[in-house]
Amino acid sequence: MSATQSRINDFVLKIATVNGTGSASANNLLMKALFRMGIPVTGKNLFPSNIQGLPTWYEIRASKDGYLSRSGRVDVMVAMNAQTYRQDLEEVSPGGYLIYDSTWPRDKLLARDDITVVGIPLAKMANEHFKVARVRILMKNIAYVGALCALMDIDLKIVRRLLEETFAAKPKLIDSNLQAIKLGHDYARMNVQCPLPARAEPMQATGSSFLIDGNSAAALGCVYAGATVGAWYPITPSTSLMDGFKKYCEKFRRDPDSDPDSGTNNFCIIQAEDELAAAGMVLGANWAGARAFTPTSGPGISLMSEFIGFAYYAEIPSVFFDIQRVGPSTGMPTRTQQCDVLMAAYASHGDTRHPVLFPADPEDCFYMAVQAFDLSDRLQTPIFVLSDLDIGMNDWMCPELEWDDSYRPDRGKVLDADALEKMEKFHRYLDRDGDGIAARTLPGVSAKGAYFTRGSGHNRYGGYTEDADEYQDVVDRLLVKWETAKELVPAPVLTAADQHTDIGIIAFGGSDGAVREALDRLRDTGIHVNYLRLQAFPFNAEVQQFLDAHQSVFVVEQNRDAQMKSLLILETDVDRDKLISILHYNGLPIPSDCVVEGLSSHVAKEAVA
Numbered sequence: 001m002s003a004t005q006s007r008i009n010d011f012v013l014k015i016a017t018v019n020g021t022g023s024a025s026a027n028n029l030l031m032k033a034l035f036r037m038g039i040p041v042t043g044k045n046l047f048p049s050n051i052q053g054l055p056t057w058y059e060i061r062a063s064k065d066g067y068l069s070r071s072g073r074v075d076v077m078v079a080m081n082a083q084t085y086r087q088d089l090e091e092v093s094p095g096g097y098l099i100y101d102s103t104w105p106r107d108k109l110l111a112r113d114d115i116t117v118v119g120i121p122l123a124k125m126a127n128e129h130f131k132v133a134r135v136r137i138l139m140k141n142i143a144y145v146g147a148l149c150a151l152m153d154i155d156l157k158i159v160r161r162l163l164e165e166t167f168a169a170k171p172k173l174i175d176s177n178l179q180a181i182k183l184g185h186d187y188a189r190m191n192v193q194c195p196l197p198a199r200a201e202p203m204q205a206t207g208s209s210f211l212i213d214g215n216s217a218a219a220l221g222c223v224y225a226g227a228t229v230g231a232w233y234p235i236t237p238s239t240s241l242m243d244g245f246k247k248y249c250e251k252f253r254r255d256p257d258s259d260p261d262s263g264t265n266n267f268c269i270i271q272a273e274d275e276l277a278a279a280g281m282v283l284g285a286n287w288a289g290a291r292a293f294t295p296t297s298g299p300g301i302s303l304m305s306e307f308i309g310f311a312y313y314a315e316i317p318s319v320f321f322d323i324q325r326v327g328p329s330t331g332m333p334t335r336t337q338q339c340d341v342l343m344a345a346y347a348s349h350g351d352t353r354h355p356v357l358f359p360a361d362p363e364d365c366f367y368m369a370v371q372a373f374d375l376s377d378r379l380q381t382p383i384f385v386l387s388d389l390d391i392g393m394n395d396w397m398c399p400e401l402e403w404d405d406s407y408r409p410d411r412g413k414v415l416d417a418d419a420l421e422k423m424e425k426f427h428r429y430l431d432r433d434g435d436g437i438a439a440r441t442l443p444g445v446s447a448k449g450a451y452f453t454r455g456s457g458h459n460r461y462g463g464y465t466e467d468a469d470e471y472q473d474v475v476d477r478l479l480v481k482w483e484t485a486k487e488l489v490p491a492p493v494l495t496a497a498d499q500h501t502d503i504g505i506i507a508f509g510g511s512d513g514a515v516r517e518a519l520d521r522l523r524d525t526g527i528h529v530n531y532l533r534l535q536a537f538p539f540n541a542e543v544q545q546f547l548d549a550h551q552s553v554f555v556v557e558q559n560r561d562a563q564m565k566s567l568l569i570l571e572t573d574v575d576r577d578k579l580i581s582i583l584h585y586n587g588l589p590i591p592s593d594c595v596v597e598g599l600s601s602h603v604a605k606e607a608v609a
Contacts (some may be wrong), residue, residue: 009039009064011075011198013148017089017141018081019048019056026141027058027555029147029162031395034062035211036158038203042068043395049236049333055084064203065520068361068397069513072591075198076152080122086110097365098195099147101140103127118192120147130176132261138179147183155202156185212398213568215295217362218321219244221369222293223252226409227319230291231270231281233300233429236333237389238323241295242269275300279307279318286317287453289442289516291373291409298327298340301347308382309348310455312415312478315429315438317376317383317412321369322343324388326339326587335587336389338509341563343385345537351358356384360512361391363396364535370407371490378412379441379485388510388558390589404594413439417446424449428462429474436481482538489536492543495519497528502577504550508534508564511556511590518595527603529554534564539571547574552606554599556582558590 013030017023024045031043039062048054061071079088079100092098094114100106102119111117126140149156159181167173188194219241222230232242233274246269255264268285278294285292296304301322311318324340328334344356357372359365368385376383420426420441428451429438438460441449451462459470460477507515512533522529532546547553547568555565558579562581569576582598584590 003069007075007198008201009203011062011152012071012073013060013076013078013152013198014074014088014091015078015144016081016084017053017058018057018083021141022138023058023080023141024164025058025138026059026145028395029142029145029159029166030154031060032162032211033149033154034060034157034200035397036162037155037200038206039068039200040064040068040203040205040397041141042397044070044390045394046588047334054325055081062200064205066205067513067517067592069400069517070589070591072593076148076196078148079265080141080144085341089115097198099144099151118151120144120184120187120191122147122184124188128179129179129183135176137164142177142180143184146181146186147188148184149181150185150188150194151192151196151199153199153201155200156181160333162609169429174244206397209397209399211392211395212362213240213395214359214362214365214387215241215323215393216244217401218295218359218365218369218385218387218392219400220248221366222373223248224366224403224407225291225370227248227291227293227373228267229282229285229290230252230268230294231272231278231285231297232294233272233275233278235275235297235300237325237393238295238300238321240298241321241323241391245269258570275303276307279304279320282318282320283307283311283316286376287443289414291317291319291377293373295321295323296345297323297325297333299330301343303341305348308354309350309352310350310351311382312354313350314453314455315380315440316453317373317380319369319372319376319383319385321385321387322489323392326387332587334389336387336510336558336589337585337587338511338558339558339560339563339585340386341559341567344386345567347382347384353482353538354382354384355379355489356386357490358508358535359385359387359391360509362396363401365391366401368490368535374410375485375488377414378410378437378488379481380412380437381481381485383468386509390510394589402524413437415441415445415449417449420446420448423448427460429458429460429477431460431477431480434480435484436477436479437484438477481604486538486540489538489540490539492546493533493534494546495531495533497523497530499528501528501530502549502551503527503529503599503603504546504553505529505531505556505595506534506546506553506564506568507531507556511558511584514590514592515556515595517592521592521596522599525600527600529599537567537571539568543568544572544574547572547578551578552580552602553578554582554595554602556590556595556598557585558584560585566603 044059046057073093101122103123126136249267254265282292326335459465
């Protein structure tokens, strides 16, 4: 990488380590330091799903232009794992740098002429200065933080402040960490030409933002939405959502007049014996009037399907967070995909359709959590929030969240005792307003509001039935409710090209960042594209209008079988021949290269034809 190829605040730093060696702390230190330098940054953790000792990688992207998707290149690789050294070497982009622990020699064959390899004796320095074996392993990782600070001009003062904040209660740890950082920093300054062309320079592009993962943001959204009950069975990558909900509830949902260590909780969190039980608990709590939810992933939704169908037919509000991971079956639990689209849309047996929200980042996770509970109460039906591992577990730069203190939960058509008293007779499944939504009651409010809640055949009055006409009357009303849902779910977001074009792109969820970066790159090559980001299913009229307005529509998604494309074909009047899939499904977050290459190659073929 020559001086003319300088990548100031526009680089990817990737660190290859071994799971369980404490590298996560070192990597987070680097990412947060860049963020505090005012540089837009994001971190992606690629970790194993089973045991300690397996390879793990952490990828930090700094982008002065604010791009937060995976870039697909590596400018600086820190190769700390001998097992993956050959693979890590191959990943470095031409002109890039590979840094390795030169305590142990590397085979001369493991080198490339088009990159620069830098050896730093990290383990040797740690062994000479620290006595305890475990501490030596940890400090070796901290030492590469110091080396990178020298090599990439990362502000040491900021790193020191971060250490002081992290270990405020353990000052001895601050001293040992600073010593390790100094070892790495001084060695790099004395033995390597610093800084590298890929380096950091202070900016002011992060002042109104903070770093958060999507699961934490969703958990906070649940608290703000008024949720008080969470039931779940642990599963990667959704468990941290319930961990976050517990943490926020302990802070915000505890009786303020009581002892903070032993006070009364105004919330209930239950770890169920399995996913089916968790779904049942959520339905029971919502039926009783609480706002309740469960976080899970694809395998959990499969197991919950029986209760999901019950909630749909008995019309019980319920919220399901599906943090998608790679399938099928157990698949790769710590890799990301968008592979539960069709399952969420039609979960359970029989004729079922469920509203689905598609957050694109942690900011969306917060706001859509609130929307999910309001929609669920208004529509009296299960609502899915379809996030994914990349959004849920990785660190993202998020703008400051805003909240309207006048917000009050939209509970929909819930009759209180006064309303029931004014009615001649209450019938649970009778639609009086023509929107497909029947009024409901909560248990214990009034004997006049009592009814049987059943997943078996029932008529509009709530009575059991196997009569053909009475059954069809109820399920046809649920279709009317589905049409109402189209006007209530979040509308798609249109990003129009700066000149007329008949090419469109549709994407959703975690693919949004890659598409937005691709749009800029395509525009620079003379290809102009209109972009519609789907925020929800069912699709409203704007989606059909976008499909009708374009000759070619590329559908970008992270699964093998083009599930969103299939959903568009099933649920709109689109000419299927105009839909062109751009697919990425290897478990890594989608890079903009995938979108650029997929679209531009098709445009080139059409031009030749």
